[in-house]
Amino acid sequence: MAETKTNGFVFPGKKRSGRDDFDGDDLFISKKSMLSSGVPPTWEDPAAAFASARHEFGEHGGVNMSIEASATFTVMEPETMRRMFTGELGPDRDFFIYSRHFNPTVLNLGRQMAALEGTEAAYCTASGMSAISSVLMQLCSSGGHVVASRALYGGTHALLTHFLPRACNITTTFVDINKLEMVQNEIVEGKTNVLYFESMSNPTLTVANIPELSRIAHDKGVTVVVDNTFSPMVLSPARLGADVVVHSISKFISGGADIIAGAVCGPASLVNSMMDLHQGALMLLGPTMNAKVAFELSERIPHLSLRMKEHCHRAMTYATRMKKLGLKVVYPGLEEHPQHKLLKSMANKEYGFGGLLCVDMETEERANRLMNYLQNCTQFGFMAVSLGYYETLMSCSGSSTSSEMNAEEKALAGISPGLVRMSIGFIGTIEQKWSQFEKALSRMQDLGLFKN
Template sequence: IETSFLDITDLDAVENAIRPNTKLIYCESVSNPLLEVADISALSRIAKKNKLLLAVDNTFSPLTITPAKLGADIVIHSLTKFINGTSDCVAGVVCGTTEFCLGLKDVNNGAGMLLGSTLDSLRASSILKNMRTLHIRMKKHSENAQFLAENFERDGIRIVYPGLSSHPGHLIMEDQMNPEYGYGGLITMDVGSLENANALMELMQERKLGYLAVSLGFYKTLFSAPGSSTSSEIPMEEQQEMGLGNGLIRFSIGLDDDIERTYELMKKCLLDLNILDIKNIKV
């Protein structure tokens, strides 16, 4: 299997990368960890024009985005994250046509059958139970993330969140999202250096604002520095080219009932570590 890696938001680059043996375009609805937004409808048009399949990983945006309605042929989710929501299992799902899914399970040559990717019934029933609250949880994750993103951007911290007008993919997100579920529960914050990032995450964990962990979609806020964790396999020069700085922290915002209190406590951590200057804070 040969793979061409490219910026999925550059539609010309996607089209130019298609070769005679290309079978599939694969992307994330919202990318990890930079939260770039894919134009799924446009990618679908490119795929159909070239007789390709479009596969979309929608882990970061369940309910917020419905890739199948935008033209995706295959939709993938990590059930471990938002869909399960309780960080107590590892699971995934591949969605497609009946023919495609039966092909995966074919006893002779189906990848799902041959590679053994079958979820046990206890875990499956637990995830199905937790899915009953997904619509409520996604609304709250998004509401809390929007509040923190707006306030920290106003304070002068560099924030990336699709719900901000400063986000390059904001209008694309607005065009393809289901508005009642908001812009998702993930934000990134750049605090300038890995030392600052580690100090901030440790202090926030100490003050019970969440957990230093690489997962997401939990009911508590989770934070990690992608450059030294989930994206550490990417060479440093490529990380810099992508804009994945050492000081970048990825936050999966939890279901806090009093998000204003959370904001004040997080801001106090930033002030105590001199990451945020009190003079920059706008009242």
């Protein structure tokens, strides 16, 4: 759809009509602006950047964008289709082939994600894992090499340990991401393609030194890919030196535990290469986001900053109180956390230290007993994987989301058998929910399973 710009907003015009050729006035939308957020380079805060991004209005002037639910798109002249398939005409000039390639609604969500992460461009996918796997397969060829953190989501660890070596001949060396010298030694210039880590690790909440890790990688010509699923708004990896930021949008960004989705945020050249008709990982593997899903997600991002602030505020409150009760708590907001000062130096102001905390009950039996009481007796939260929901979600990571790792790998990653990961929700009042937690802990004390 052709568009008219007025005071920074983007109003829709009528669909192309008559002919598919253009004069100079039709070329004001460049490929870069089609993919990117249009945020000026003075970006400082993710909420401010999002508010400065172009707003897409509906086809008939609605305040919300229209949903382009079509799988395929028409042309006015037969010759146009050939020009589209050769790459001469594309979404930068309002030409769309097929929604597995580019879809206008999904493109708009991508612009929002680019604004949020401060990257030149972004494109959204069917899941977080599809975003991760597609990026790695785009950046690495057969014989490629990845250096990755030992502390990763179990699915990502399995992808790097088992699937990519078998299916793609891409190998990975795992490192302690906090030992910068180890990272530097394992990156082999001319061989290593990617340095991969999570900004805040799943589930141990280890915080990566993004600026230093990026410097080390870039000195050796290596691309830095960071999973920022645990800390949207809190951290902005691209602004700290990372090249590519990936997300499972299913988590905090969605907020409803009802959508599976992912995103790749990075240079426009990377996004375009991933959508290439002949070599693009996203185009050819096809983890396509449905336009209706993209629309729903685009309506949730505007209040992400408010939700993140409340998630983080409550996580800090509970972590502080749990620590006073004598529990072994892992939370980056606590001063004794090994990377507390580092996170404070990198974090965007006013967003806190993340919405997740861990309680180490040391054994799986005690972890399961605590979660059972918290869900089934006091209603503090739910035993469920995932995160970013308005209710608190709890899981024993070693036997759930990190179960793909063997005992040695868990030990190296610092995952205790009794580590309970909690994604802190914001439903109810703080005192109401804290009372529920205390009642569950009191039951543990009555059974002699916890002493403060």
